[in-house]
Amino acid sequence: MALTVEQVRHVASLARLRLTPEEEQRFATQLSAILEAMAELQQLDTSGVEPTSHAALEEPRLRLDEVKPSLDPERGLANAPARSGTSFAVPRVIE
Amino acid sequence: MTPAELSGLTLLELASHLAAKEVSSVEATRACLERVAAVDAQVKAFLLVDERGALAAAAASDERRKNGAPASALDGVPVALKDIFLTEGVETTCGSKILKGFIPPFDGTVVRLLKQAGLPILGKLNQDEFAMGSSTENSAFFPTRNPWDLSRTPGGSSGGSAAAVAAREAFGALGTDTGGSLRQPAALTGTVGLKPTYGRVSRYGVIAFASSLDQVGPITRTVADAAALLQVIAVPDPGDATSARLPPDDYLARLEGGVNGMKLGLPREYFVPGMDPEVEASVRAAAAELEKAGARIEEISLPHTRYALAAYYLIAPAEASSNLARYDGVRFGLRAQGARGLRELYSQTREEGFGPEVKRRIMLGTYALSAGYYDAYYLKAQKVRTLIRRDFTEAFQKVDAILCATSPTPAFPLGAKVDDPLAMYLNDVLTLPVNLAGLPGLSVPCGFTRAGLPVGLQVIGRPFDEATILRVARAHERTQELYKRPPPV
Numbered sequence: 108m109a110l111t112v113e114q115v116r117h118v119a120s121l122a123r124l125r126l127t128p129e130e131e132q133r134f135a136t137q138l139s140a141i142l143e144a145m146a147e148l149q150q151l152d153t154s155g156v157e158p159t160s161h162a163a164l165e166e167p168r169l170r171l172d173e174v175k176p177s178l179d180p181e182r183g184l185a186n187a188p189a190r191s192g193t194s195f196a197v198p199r200v201i202e
Numbered sequence: 203m204t205p206a207e208l209s210g211l212t213l214l215e216l217a218s219h220l221a222a223k224e225v226s227s228v229e230a231t232r233a234c235l236e237r238v239a240a241v242d243a244q245v246k247a248f249l250l251v252d253e254r255g256a257l258a259a260a261a262a263s264d265e266r267r268k269n270g271a272p273a274s275a276l277d278g279v280p281v282a283l284k285d286i287f288l289t290e291g292v293e294t295t296c297g298s299k300i301l302k303g304f305i306p307p308f309d310g311t312v313v314r315l316l317k318q319a320g321l322p323i324l325g326k327l328n329q330d331e332f333a334m335g336s337s338t339e340n341s342a343f344f345p346t347r348n349p350w351d352l353s354r355t356p357g358g359s360s361g362g363s364a365a366a367v368a369a370r371e372a373f374g375a376l377g378t379d380t381g382g383s384l385r386q387p388a389a390l391t392g393t394v395g396l397k398p399t400y401g402r403v404s405r406y407g408v409i410a411f412a413s414s415l416d417q418v419g420p421i422t423r424t425v426a427d428a429a430a431l432l433q434v435i436a437v438p439d440p441g442d443a444t445s446a447r448l449p450p451d452d453y454l455a456r457l458e459g460g461v462n463g464m465k466l467g468l469p470r471e472y473f474v475p476g477m478d479p480e481v482e483a484s485v486r487a488a489a490a491e492l493e494k495a496g497a498r499i500e501e502i503s504l505p506h507t508r509y510a511l512a513a514y515y516l517i518a519p520a521e522a523s524s525n526l527a528r529y530d531g532v533r534f535g536l537r538a539q540g541a542r543g544l545r546e547l548y549s550q551t552r553e554e555g556f557g558p559e560v561k562r563r564i565m566l567g568t569y570a571l572s573a574g575y576y577d578a579y580y581l582k583a584q585k586v587r588t589l590i591r592r593d594f595t596e597a598f599q600k601v602d603a604i605l606c607a608t609s610p611t612p613a614f615p616l617g618a619k620v621d622d623p624l625a626m627y628l629n630d631v632l633t634l635p636v637n638l639a640g641l642p643g644l645s646v647p648c649g650f651t652r653a654g655l656p657v658g659l660q661v662i663g664r665p666f667d668e669a670t671i672l673r674v675a676r677a678h679e680r681t682q683e684l685y686k687r688p689p690p691v
Binding site: 110114115118119120121122123124125126130134137138140141142144145147148149151153156157158159160161162163164165167168170178182183185186187188189195197198199200 | 304305307308399400401413414415440443444446447448506508509511512513515516523527530531532533534535536537541542543544545546547548549550552553556561562564565566568569572578579581582583584585586587588589591623624627637638639640665666
């Protein structure tokens, strides 16, 4: 399964990753090689096999829906690259 | 006791000297800090040394001890943490530029448990960026070196944890294991690395890589030390939805019980082509020793083993691509300068902040989850995962534990595999099936190659049966006592 540079660009855009032209070339080559190695899976007949999405051995449980103290805004915002009052500031989205 | 004699003690030996008041926690902590000052310029295990915090915690421990009120059996024993654990007020980078300068507002659960038990925390240890790698060369800051041969890797991703313990810079360390990241570095550095059952240890406040696989565990010099640290951290935690409610065992109680009458399996698929012959010989010799000690050794089969690597390298990157979406330059960490608009802020921040392997895995995972490829890759891998789990379930109807090599090769030279991702991924071929199945596994030293490099024996157990694999590992450790041999550094 060879990956084209166009596919690499599409996947990078889905992942919100900006790549340099050299990275696009390198990833096309490397990801193609990796996917080729993964193709071994296709040889295995998995019809009738249920997928396993996690390794938890106990049934998941829901927590009680009760109000508990959480991080106060000052501490939550302490690592913010930019803030505005008690909010995270980002570039303008709507003109 | 001189600082050199002190740092030569095991974690439990130090604990008993502390209990007997023959040594203070401040002395033990200073001995570690002196050892760090003497060797870490070469080993490069630490990203951050918290001298002040560690000494303050040690002084508080000595005060409790003086008042006859130690917080736990390990009160005062200094340890260190992989930089993946959130530590309140102490920079946590996960080995990534994107988190440079990030100061967590709270402690992860295991960090809190260590502090409550009175263990001073020496600092934060190097790792592959976001725990993605098998050599610690993917750290955004610098590679860590193997104390047994400084031109070689200590393994990864918990390479800093393994190197620090091997080099006697800490009495124990915590790390994480998603596909072998505790066991493989332990094997390559002659230490003990324990990956508990999925759900045994809380991951609240542990930076996520692949949430269906990640688990926290100790790296120590001896099996008993690993059991003792596991006892501190194996606490059910409502903060982590996957934390098991099952109460932990007493991991030290039956440690010396031996293997007489136990059935141990050697999976034929784990003696892979390309395996180092000295590694294979050490592992088979270890099995023979356990047979002499009364265990019955049986050859077993785990028939889907050859598909595990491919399944893992689709599932783990898929989960990573989702988990790492949070690094977007908005709430914490790096924000790219000069971006026009929000979308450019995201993609530019991620371009500048992530290293090549992290980008590669985000790309691979995003592709495996994308429209048109989901069924062929991600869903297929999840079905194969079911078959791999089933192999283990069937094997454990016949045997009590499984023995095999931890890593197919001893420590390799730095730089040898950095440009070949597939060759690097093969390091995990014997460890990652355990994560796919959610089982407990550990690595215990079982020999040295002629070149003087450590070899690790992997012991795999039934779910929540850490006690049995620790007991098997201890029965083996007793035959060689390799932990008494210090590395040349």
